[in-house]
Structure formats: structure tokens, C-alpha cells
Amino acid sequence: MGHALEVNNLTVSYDRGPVVRDVSFEVDKGDLVGIVGPNGAGKSTMIKAMVGAHDPDAGRISVLGDTGKKATRRITYVPQRGAVDWDFPVTVRDVVVQGRYGHVGLLGRFSKKDRHLIDESLEMVGITDLQDRQIGELSGGQQQRVFLARALAQKGDVYLMDEPFVGVDAATEKAIVDVLRKLRDEGRAVMVVHHDLSTVREYFDKVLLMNGDLIAFGPTERVFSQKLLQKTYGGKLTVLSQGEVAVMAG
């Protein structure tokens, strides 16, 4: 059946040339992977190509042996919160329900199982009480939880999340980590764009370092090293203490 996700020789460009260059890697079921690299490294672009939102110049993506649109459909994409129009007039529950659309039967009706999954997903991220609210009336952290509930309800084989931890408080951050671990423990393949280097070791089993090119991919303890981070971030990296690292401006 193949790997959960296989990316082969992926190159993606905008007008000014390639921003993702010849990237290849394989992710297996139960992998929780952090995608790490500087601003402009092509992380979002790579994800967009993987979910069919931007055509690559070259390369192949397969999910459990499927390629093309069939592969894309098996991927659950959680975009950056800022990339979405939150003024759209829908309720929290509506958004989570959308996660089940791909699963509705021939008559277009939700089964008891679907409704149960929707309830369970809302509960898991602690927004049951908010389910009838308009999404535009939520705080940033609450909006991020709505995305996660929808992703949970969707039950995809592969999850790609673009910076889910941006602008959330400690409680929401913990809720997100719990969701990531639940998905991993259910045997799904999860990749997360992540900027906070101080939590990479704690959150991710594997790390993909990129800066246009793929710098390294593999188990966190091997890949999340000062040497490879230096290669990824160039001179902008400073080691603080005991392997703790920070990226300095400029």
C-alpha cells in the first residue's frame, strides 16, 4: 500500500522562480512531523502544492499509494487562521459539519455516527458551548479550536497544518498538542509548520528542515541539531544554552 505520504522531487514556483526545489520525503502512519525553516522557506507553498491548491512544476505526491486528485482528497489541510474569511455567516457547528461532507452517503444525509463524531470533535477541543455562535464572534484561540474540531471530524489519512500555534494562549496550545497526539495515536500521519524552536523537541517525533531545498528529514533527536539548524537558518541562529536555540532578526 505504500507510505502514508510520499513526496518525490517536488518543485514549485511562482513568477520569480522556484521556491520549493526538488524536495522528496516519506511520512508513515503514526508520524508527527514538525516542518521547520525561516520565513520565505517555501513551507506554505509546499503544503499548498501537496493539497492541490497550487500546481507544482514537477514532482509526485502519493497518499497510501493513490496519486493526483485521489491523493489530495485523502489529505486534511488546516490553513493558517489568517488565511480565512471569518466574517462568513456560519456557525461553529456548521464549520465542523463541513468536515464530514466527504463522508455523507448517497442520500446526502448525516448518519448517527456522523453526528456523534461532530459532537465528539467539538467536545475534544472544548467548544461544545460555542457551537451555535457565529464564527466571526470568536476569539483567535477559539477560531483555532474550530479548525481543529473540523479536522478531527474529517478523519483524513494525512493532516497538514499551517502554523496552528500562532497567537494562542497556553490552554489552547495544550489543546492543540492533545489533538496532534490523538491523531498520531490513531495512526494518522501529521505534519505541522512550526516556528517555535523551543518546543520542537517536546512536540514532534520527526522534523523536516527546509529552506527552499530540503535540508534534512528524520527523527527529531538526529535532525534537530545545531549544525543542521545553522544550515537551515544561516547566520541568523544563536545557541542560548544547553542546546536551546533562538533565531535572531537580521
Ligand SMILES: Nc1ncnc2c1ncn2[C@@H]1O[C@H](COP(=O)(O)OP(=O)(O)OP(=O)(O)O)[C@@H](O)[C@H]1O
Ligand atoms: N502568491 C505568491 N506569488 C508570488 N510569490 C509568492 C507567493 N506566495 C509566496 N511567495 C514567495 O514564495 C516564497 C516562499 O513563501 P512561503 O509562504 O511558501 O514561505 P513560508 O516558508 O511558508 O514562510 P513563512 O514562514 O513566512 O510563512 C517567498 O519568497 C514568498 O515571497
